[in-house]
Amino acid sequence: MQFIDLKTQQQPIREDIERRIKAVLDHGQYIMGPEVTELEKRLADFVGARHCVSVSSGTDALLIAMMALGVGPGDEVVTTPFTFISTVETIALLGARPVFVDIDPRTYNLDPNLLQAALTDKTKAIMPVSLYGQCADFQAINAIAAKRGIPVIEDGAQSFGATHRGEKSCHLSTIGCTSFFPSKPLGGYGDGGACFTDDDELAKRMQQIRVHGQDRRYNHPLIGVNGRLDTLQAAILLSKLDVFPEEVARRAAVAEQYRKLLDGKVVIPFVEEFNTSVYAQYTIRVDARDEVAAALASQGVPTAVHYPVPLHRQPAFASLGYPDECFPHAEEAARQVMSLPMHPYLAVADQVRIAEALKAAVAR
Ligand SMILES: *Cc1c(COP(=O)(O)O)cnc(C)c1O
Numbered sequence: 001m002q003f004i005d006l007k008t009q010q011q012p013i014r015e016d017i018e019r020r021i022k023a024v025l026d027h028g029q030y031i032m033g034p035e036v037t038e039l040e041k042r043l044a045d046f047v048g049a050r051h052c053v054s055v056s057s058g059t060d061a062l063l064i065a066m067m068a069l070g071v072g073p074g075d076e077v078v079t080t081p082f083t084f085i086s087t088v089e090t091i092a093l094l095g096a097r098p099v100f101v102d103i104d105p106r107t108y109n110l111d112p113n114l115l116q117a118a119l120t121d122k123t124k125a126i127m128p129v130s131l132y133g134q135c136a137d138f139q140a141i142n143a144i145a146a147k148r149g150i151p152v153i154e155d156g157a158q159s160f161g162a163t164h165r166g167e168k169s170c171h172l173s174t175i176g177c178t179s180f181f182p183s184k185p186l187g188g189y190g191d192g193g194a195c196f197t198d199d200d201e202l203a204k205r206m207q208q209i210r211v212h213g214q215d216r217r218y219n220h221p222l223i224g225v226n227g228r229l230d231t232l233q234a235a236i237l238l239s240k241l242d243v244f245p246e247e248v249a250r251r252a253a254v255a256e257q258y259r260k261l262l263d264g265k266v267v268i269p270f271v272e273e274f275n276t277s278v279y280a281q282y283t284i285r286v287d288a289r290d291e292v293a294a295a296l297a298s299q300g301v302p303t304a305v306h307y308p309v310p311l312h313r314q315p316a317f318a319s320l321g322y323p324d325e326c327f328p329h330a331e332e333a334a335r336q337v338m339s340l341p342m343h344p345y346l347a348v349a350d351q352v353r354i355a356e357a358l359k360a361a362v363a364r
Pocket residue numbers: 057058059060083084086087129155157158179180181191192193
């Protein structure tokens with residue numbers, strides 16, 4: 001049994017992927033070829049945004065979004081300590097200070113009730129993460145941000161395809177960012193990502209920043225990066241996108257099956273009634289997590305921990321000066337969370353096996 005099964009996913013679309021790759025090999029426009037433009041158009045339509053700027057990774061999407069908003073030294077960017085390192089390392093790379101707000105323990109996302117108190121005159125942006133495939137509470141967050149005119153960037157690396165109050169993830173705030181890392185809900189076969197916005201000016205800036213800050217060849221109004229998505233990767237993502245809506249539905253069905261098997265036995269994911277999740281991870285909470293994970297491993301059931309260390313405790317961020325115990329909900333989640341195998345093609349028989357092994361492990 002695999003944690004994520006990319007091979008099964010590939011089988012029905014393999015021929016289409018090969019056809020698209022061959023087309024790229026034939027036309028030879030490996031950088032910013034026609035597939036990139038086609039993918040951006042289709043992604044923008046999917047999300048409902050005016051603009052999609054494809055980029056080289058989810059990390060670069062966050063970096064380029066913040067660069068377009070002018071985040072730099074002396075600024076503060078408010079975010080969550082319970083996320084993948086990218087969210088926070090990009091803030092620090094720009095010389096800005098990450099300011100952490102604890103999570104809502106039910107959703108694992110930034111708690112809007114704690115947001116106001118974290119804002120200062122230096123707050124340049126708010127960057128909530130839509131963790132495990134469920135959007136943060138953008139309606140509440142946007143309302144607080146709007147009062148002070150602060151832009152909001154969604155780290156939607158795990159939530160592409162999810163919805164919040166009927167709107168798609170990545171179209172919920174000033175800029176939405178996502179990742180096409182192979183294991184993400186919409187994954188390519190390498191690195192990739194995208195930024196989405198309805199703001200024409202921001203879109204133009206992000207397009208320029210992605211290509212060394214240039215507006216035309218050898219003319220650089222901005223400082224930028226090499227942040228383009230490869231044409232080959234765009235070709236693969238076009239094939240993946242064809243089956244993506246069906247896969248989102250399959251993910252929901254797998255999650256529903258898990259709920260039937262596990263509700264009341266362990267703490268299962270909680271999804272707000274105004275959200276739909278794409279279950280990038282199916283993450284539960286258990287006591288003695290590491291023992292339970294070892295018991296499952298001995299039964300051939302792979303699990304993962306997203307994430308064992310909240311970021312204010314990472315050595316790289318020690319200089320921020322946060323004491324260990326200052327975000328109790330993030331700390332407790334880091335001790336208890338465990339992600340079970342999750343992908344659109346997970347068989348019910350495997351889920352039953354996982355559930356049996358899990359119930360036996362937590363009963364010990
Ligand atoms: C995966 C991920 C990223 C980074 O995406 P890459 O494409 O791997 O650079 C950023 N934030 C979160 C929450 C992620 O899960």
